[in-house]
Amino acid sequence: MSWISRFVNVFRSSEVDRALEDEIGFHIESRVEELVAAGVSRAAAEATAKRQFGNQLRVRELSRDVKIVPYRYAAAHANSKVRWLHAPGNQRYLQFEVAGFRQPRCALAVSEACGQPGRPDSVSVPFEHSRQPADFLASPDVEVQG
Amino acid sequence: MPTRPDTLQGSLPLLILTILHRRGALHGYAITSHVQSLSDALRIEEGSLYPALHRMEEAGWIKARTITTEHNRKARAYEITHAGRRQLGIEEQRWRSITGAVNYVLRHA
Numbered sequence: 001m002s003w004i005s006r007f008v009n010v011f012r013s014s015e016v017d018r019a020l021e022d023e024i025g026f027h028i029e030s031r032v033e034e035l036v037a038a039g040v041s042r043a044a045a046e047a048t049a050k051r052q053f054g055n056q057l058r059v060r061e062l063s064r065d066v067k068i069v070p071y072r073y074a075a076a077h078a079n080s081k082v083r084w085l086h087a088p089g090n091q092r093y094l095q096f097e098v099a100g101f102r103q104p105r106c107a108l109a110v111s112e113a114c115g116q117p118g119r120p121d122s123v124s125v126p127f128e129h130s131r132q133p134a135d136f137l138a139s140p141d142v143e144v145q146g
Numbered sequence: 147m148p149t150r151p152d153t154l155q156g157s158l159p160l161l162i163l164t165i166l167h168r169r170g171a172l173h174g175y176a177i178t179s180h181v182q183s184l185s186d187a188l189r190i191e192e193g194s195l196y197p198a199l200h201r202m203e204e205a206g207w208i209k210a211r212t213i214t215t216e217h218n219r220k221a222r223a224y225e226i227t228h229a230g231r232r233q234l235g236i237e238e239q240r241w242r243s244i245t246g247a248v249n250y251v252l253r254h255a
């Protein structure tokens with residue numbers, strides 16, 4: 001998932017939420033069907049499946065943080081600038097810049113891609129890349145039944 | 147004395163990548179079921195599975211697509227990517243070095 005899709009997801013967060021809800025719902029419903037097929041009553045199966053899954057809200061929030069650029073963070077850390085730049089030949093162009101995030105490479109890449117002298121440009125929309133993949137490798141997530 | 151469930155830090159991505167590499171595209175429920183069918187000793191924390199899958203998707207190790215199950219339901223299935231296969235090699239090596247070090251201490255302490 002690119003940072004662009006994470007940024008776009010800010011504007012379609014309800015769709016992201018619905019997709020997460022569907023995914024969790026599918027998991028729980030599959031567990032319920034399995035338990036019912038094993039002879040457990042539907043009510044007991046639903047209770048067991050939900051208990052085994054754990055805190056659905058927490059799971060949704062954790063996944064949401066991955067899928068959506070944390071806009072509260074963005075608002076707190078953005079260093080926005082709008083300014084007129086003077087180019088050779090008495091031309092002026094407007095530069096809009098949102099900078100100051102922790103991923104300067106992203107900012108640079110977008111800025112370079114958009115930057116064409118003589119027209120409003122340099123729209124830099126960097127973001128805070130939540131965590132590096134190595135960070136979540138250290139999470140305790142597989143239980144050893146003993 | 148009741149035994150305390152222990153946790154294996156960092157083993158979830160290794161398990162997920164291995165299963166997706168060997169079994170092809172699977173949804174989250176099938177991944178947990180597959181681990182449990184292979185080993186009674188291991189249980190994937192369901193609450194950890196989906197955030198881990200989404201982080202791995204973000205890292206580009208796996209990609210998701212919507213499939214229709216045999217019961218005609220839509221589900222989100224994950225498959226390993228080229229980067230994921232590369233990462234699987236790294237994870238396997240990391241796992242072997244950790245277990246090798248622990249085994250060495252057990253043998254020589």
